Amino acid sequence: MRIDEHPVLSFERGEKINFFYNGQEIEAYPTETIAAALHAAGVRKLGESPELHRPRGLFCAIGNCSSCFMIVDGEPNMRVCVMKVRSGMRVEEQRGKGVVGI
Amino acid sequence: MKNRDAEIMICRCEDVTRETILKCIAEGYQTLDEIKRVTRAGMGPCQGRTCRQLIAAELSRHYGMPMEEVMMTTFRPPVKPISLGALADAYEHERTGHKHEKIV
Amino acid sequence: MKHIEVMVIGGGPAGLCAALAASSLGAKVLLVERDEIPGGQLVKQTHKFFGSEKQYAGDRGIHIGQMLLENVIAEQDIELWTDSTVLAIYEDGVVTVEHEGKHTKVKPDRLIIATGAAEKFLSFPGNDLPGVYGAGAVQTLMNVDGVKPAKRVLMVGAGNIGLIVSYQLKQAGVEIAAVIEGLPKIGGYLVHASKIQRAGIPVLTRHTILEAYGNGQVEGAIIASIDETWQPIPGTEQKIPCDAICLAVGLSPLTELAWQAGCAMAFVRELSGHVPVVDDLLESSRPGIYCAGDVSGIEEASAAMVEGRLAGLSAAFSLGYEANEAKALQQSAMEELAELRAGPMGQHIRDGINKVKLKRKIGNHAFENQTEKSGIVKDYSSDATNTCRAEIKTSLINDGIPTKEELDAIYPSDKRLTEGPIAIVECFQEIPCNPCVKACKRGAISMLRDINDVPVVDEELCNGCGLCISLCPGLAIFVVDKSYSGDMALIKLPFEYVPVPKSGHFVAGLDRAGRELGRFEVVRVTSGGDKNKTFTVSLAVPHDLVMEVRGIRIGEQAI
Numbered sequence: 001m002r003i004d005e006h007p008v009l010s011f012e013r014g015e016k017i018n019f020f021y022n023g024q025e026i027e028a029y030p031t032e033t034i035a036a037a038l039h040a041a042g043v044r045k046l047g048e049s050p051e052l053h054r055p056r057g058l059f060c061a062i063g064n065c066s067s068c069f070m071i072v073d074g075e076p077n078m079r080v081c082v083m084k085v086r087s088g089m090r091v092e093e094q095r096g097k098g099v100v101g102i
Numbered sequence: 103m104k105n106r107d108a109e110i111m112i113c114r115c116e117d118v119t120r121e122t123i124l125k126c127i128a129e130g131y132q133t134l135d136e137i138k139r140v141t142r143a144g145m146g147p148c149q150g151r152t153c154r155q156l157i158a159a160e161l162s163r164h165y166g167m168p169m170e171e172v173m174m175t176t177f178r179p180p181v182k183p184i185s186l187g188a189l190a191d192a193y194e195h196e197r198t199g200h201k202h203e204k205i206v
Numbered sequence: 207m208k209h210i211e212v213m214v215i216g217g218g219p220a221g222l223c224a225a226l227a228a229s230s231l232g233a234k235v236l237l238v239e240r241d242e243i244p245g246g247q248l249v250k251q252t253h254k255f256f257g258s259e260k261q262y263a264g265d266r267g268i269h270i271g272q273m274l275l276e277n278v279i280a281e282q283d284i285e286l287w288t289d290s291t292v293l294a295i296y297e298d299g300v301v302t303v304e305h306e307g308k309h310t311k312v313k314p315d316r317l318i319i320a321t322g323a324a325e326k327f328l329s330f331p332g333n334d335l336p337g338v339y340g341a342g343a344v345q346t347l348m349n350v351d352g353v354k355p356a357k358r359v360l361m362v363g364a365g366n367i368g369l370i371v372s373y374q375l376k377q378a379g380v381e382i383a384a385v386i387e388g389l390p391k392i393g394g395y396l397v398h399a400s401k402i403q404r405a406g407i408p409v410l411t412r413h414t415i416l417e418a419y420g421n422g423q424v425e426g427a428i429i430a431s432i433d434e435t436w437q438p439i440p441g442t443e444q445k446i447p448c449d450a451i452c453l454a455v456g457l458s459p460l461t462e463l464a465w466q467a468g469c470a471m472a473f474v475r476e477l478s479g480h481v482p483v484v485d486d487l488l489e490s491s492r493p494g495i496y497c498a499g500d501v502s503g504i505e506e507a508s509a510a511m512v513e514g515r516l517a518g519l520s521a522a523f524s525l526g527y528e529a530n531e532a533k534a535l536q537q538s539a540m541e542e543l544a545e546l547r548a549g550p551m552g553q554h555i556r557d558g559i560n561k562v563k564l565k566r567k568i569g570n571h572a573f574e575n576q577t578e579k580s581g582i583v584k585d586y587s588s589d590a591t592n593t594c595r596a597e598i599k600t601s602l603i604n605d606g607i608p609t610k611e612e613l614d615a616i617y618p619s620d621k622r623l624t625e626g627p628i629a630i631v632e633c634f635q636e637i638p639c640n641p642c643v644k645a646c647k648r649g650a651i652s653m654l655r656d657i658n659d660v661p662v663v664d665e666e667l668c669n670g671c672g673l674c675i676s677l678c679p680g681l682a683i684f685v686v687d688k689s690y691s692g693d694m695a696l697i698k699l700p701f702e703y704v705p706v707p708k709s710g711h712f713v714a715g716l717d718r719a720g721r722e723l724g725r726f727e728v729v730r731v732t733s734g735g736d737k738n739k740t741f742t743v744s745l746a747v748p749h750d751l752v753m754e755v756r757g758i759r760i761g762e763q764a765i
Contacts, residue, residue, distance in 0.1 A: 003354055003379065006378060008252040008268075008377065013352070032353070039347060039351075049111075049117045049334070050115075055422050056336060057338075061339070065151060065152050109331035110331050114334055152324070156327060180302070182291055184293060188309045191309065
């Protein structure tokens with residue numbers, strides 16, 4: 001859920017855009033990170049851990065840890081907590097270690 | 103009830119649980135570097151930023167060693183993953199003064 | 207390879223101030239920041255900062271960050287690389303940076319490491335479930351992206367971060383089930399704890415999280431009381447339904463680059479982990495490499511800004527820039543740091559720094575150890591200054607709610623109370639903060655020795671104008687007017703939530719623990735201004751409740 005009214009901040013989000021999460025179309029604003037846009041849409045599970053396949057969500061949100069790795073436009077290991085969402089972007093859950101397609 | 107330690111994540115990047123870390127310590131491993139080599143804990147993309155302290159705390163507890171004495175791991179460059187392409191570009195640029203051209 | 211005089215790694219409060227200080231003396235600076243927008247954690251600090259005017263106290267962190275960044279951008283001698291990550295520092299002093307997607311080498315004459323810190327993680331079953339977040343992550347989601355991180359949160363940790371983020375969550379309209387803390391006392395500033403208690407958020411010390419549960423994501427947590435040996439007490443387990451668990455269990459200095467550079471490191475518990483050892487001027491054991499901010503010990507952002515300034519000055523000075531002026535500026539930065547650390551809350555920092563301070567070899571550098579030579583730096587650690595400094599020993603330290611004795615000691619005389627409005631400053635802990643002193647145009651609020659003192663109100667000088675209410679960063683000042691009418695008294699409260707009440711509204715009046723005392727009429731609402739953003743709400747309450755009502759609630763929202 002997005003914050004509409006805040007005692008200190010005002011959010012200028014710009015024009016709505018759409019991107020794809022596991023093939024499903026999701027609305028977002030270009031000022032948001034991928035992780036934030038997914039959160040706003042109620043998606044908190046971003047992938048599965050490499051060995052034990054435990055569900056993973058974001059943890060640090062500033063690019064320190066690796067908990068938010070997703071596949072973005074085919075490229076794995078993207079830190080979606082610091083990566084801005086773009087129109088038409090295809091974001092997928094990463095399961096296991098990201099392997100670059102050959 | 104399930105083994106609690108198997109449900110405690112220590113290294114998120116390499117999926118190492120507290121159960122694995124305690125097993126290592128029980129087998130006699132004594133330093134962060136040893137545990138890192140055996141389990142890969144701390145070798146993942148975050149380079150131990152989240153797990154290093156937790157493993158050090160386990161070692162400190164087990165061996166009755168103050169944290170001051172628990173050896174730290176070595177820090178090798180780079181501190182974050184970088185694409186091989188970027189490295190190749192830099193190498194090529196340094197060697198020839200030209201930008202690396204993709205071979206088609 | 208790029209050559210530069212001073213390179214600053216990290217564009218947080220320390221790095222921004224370092225770059226500005228070095229360039230102010232004439233040095234050419236390269237500032238490298240991994241994020242798209244510099245500011246570090248300032249970009250999400252919506253609360254007003256403590257400290258003194260020199261560290262921009264009273265301004266909100268976000269505004270301080272914007273101001274520093276604007277100054278950096280306006281400064282021609284600072285080159286700013288954003289979206290750029292330093293990958294390594296090599297023995298020969300070469301620094302490699304991922305800049306614009308390329309691997310770039312820089313050779314600086316002086317290097318300032320201001321990489322900040324990372325949030326600590328905690329061991330408990332389910333600690334990796336989606337919904338277990340670092341406190342900073344929650345702040346980023348709500349204050350940068352404007353997205354609610356959850357509906358109901360359990361906060362783990364009652365240091366300043368845990369308390370402040372709980373308050374900010376409440377401001378964003380998120381419910382906080384409780385703030386739990388393993389230690390027997392609140393670690394953060396008590397005014398932050400008081401603020402959230404009167405909003406109805408319980409702070410539970412000597413409590414721990416036993417596990418997080420949920421199918422695929424957090425659905426709740428089990429907490430329990432712990433004994434002196436940190437063991438959970440059987441039978442005290444409580445199930446807390448929540449959709450997020452927020453960890454505010456401390457920060458660790460981000461020291462990889464300092465290690466790589468070959469700086470001497472030491473584990474100092476008081477400074478929160480392994481830190482590079484530095485001298486008075488913040489130079490590490492590697493000549494020409496300076497460290498500033500959280501990387502050399504976790505402290506408040508106000509201290510990080512001063513450290514950054516000091517490191518920037520030291521680096522430029524050592525390159526030969528404006529030696530005389532630089533010395534005086536260094537001196538005043540060192541004095542500011544000493545003052546910020548002088549109170550009981552700075553004890554651990556003083557201890558930590560004293561443990562490992564690097565002694566500067568006189569004659570080895572272009573400058574010398576000025577603290578020892580000149581003796582000008584005021585010694586805040588001497589017994590004379592510290593005899594009156596004391597930690598709070600009452601239950602206030604456990605829950606943030608002042609006791610009757612503490613309150614009685616600060617209340618004005620009965621005679622003065624009946625004469626007209628007067629400020630009541632409910633600030634009992636010696637923390638480095640003094641905007642209230644500056645706020646009073648009549649000079650009615652004073653501190654005895656320095657900014658760590660508890661403010662005292664002169665009941666003759668104070669006319670109850672209430673200007674101080676919206677200027678206190680701790681929201682700890684109230685104005686009481688018993689002369690308002692025969693059966694009603696007036697209480698003026700600080701207010702930072704939405705929606706803002708209007709005069710004529712009836713709202714719930716809450717006591718210091720967030721309990722409702724009745725419904726009362728809002729008589730007046732004044733704005734602190736566009737930048738200040740704190741409102742002052744005047745509420746008419748019965749005379750016998752004017753010393754009890756300290757918060758309001760509109761609808762379901764406790765305030």
